[in-house]
Amino acid sequence: MTRGSSGHEGGRALKTRVKTARKRSLASTLWLERQLNDPYVAQARREGYRSRAAYKLLEIDDKYRMLKPGHRIVDLGAAPGGWSQVAAARVASRAGRGRVVAIDLLQMDAIEGVEFQTMDFHDPEAPERLRAWLGGLADGVLSDMAANATGHRKTDQLRIIGLVELAADFACEVLAPGGYFLAKVLQGGVDGDLLARLKREFALVRHVKPKASRADSAEFYVLATGFRGPRTATEA
Structure with missing residues (x-):
């Protein structure tokens, strides 16, 4: 998993990208990447929703x-x-x-x-x-x-x-x-x-x-x- 150091580039938030692991399918990798970049997922964590x-x-x-x-x-x-x-x-x-x-x-x-x-x-x-x-x-x-x-x-x-x-x-x-x-x-x-x-x-x-x-x-x-x-x- 790679991230930019500041989290922003040119005024836009950098997207978190997930490297494909040997035991992880492409579909699982894409799902994980989508979860990590979903603002509602982050908001749910902050506000205590499951x-x-x-x-x-x-x-x-x-x-x-x-x-x-x-x-x-x-x-x-x-x-x-x-x-x-x-x-x-x-x-x-x-x-x-x-x-x-x-x-x-x-x-x-x-x-x-x-x-x-x-x-x-x-x-x-x-x-x-x-x-x-x-x-x-x-x-x-x-x-x-x-x-x-x-x-x-x-x-x-x-x-x-x-x-x-x-x-x-x-x-x-x-x-x-x-x-x-x-x-x-x-x-x-x-x-x-x-x-x-x-x-x-x-x-x-x-x-x-x-x-x-x-x-x-x-x-x-x-x-x-x-x-x-x-x-x-x-x-x-």
Whole structure:
């Protein structure tokens, strides 16, 4: 790894470059170089957030004001916990007002104001377990999950749509009327069937691209607000 001594040259910050190591692939080297030169990564370290993803949720919530003090929030695929940190601060769970429930198959270090449980939200019993844990319904379900990338855009899009569909199924089982659902998708957004379903279940559906998402990233977020509540048998 090489750096300029002053950090600036001709008025511009020098870029940190990473030398390719014998046991490191080119893709890993490029990822590491991008991390070292990402201002959000550096800011997250300074401000104590566990991931740069925290700034995406902060930006979305600054604009749409979903997270309110006293809300009960479920964070799916929460590890390492950047979104849970933001949610805990904004719903005031650290002060005992709201609640943030973080769910993941991976273990996650404790966060003040966040309740963590190892759970597979795909499990048919997961929504009932979550409702029992909360003692009721949630105000919001958040998902910054992404399926493992293959490098093939169409395949990756199908995988993440499948993941969003599962997250939407879960959300519709645990949300209170008026609740919201925020999930990561890839460029092009949700497909027609899922978009139609979300429009039936929620009053308003938006696609959001926060500035904190990398410029070269294909990620977007779908924000569905105003959950209409469970449909009756005659409406289904």
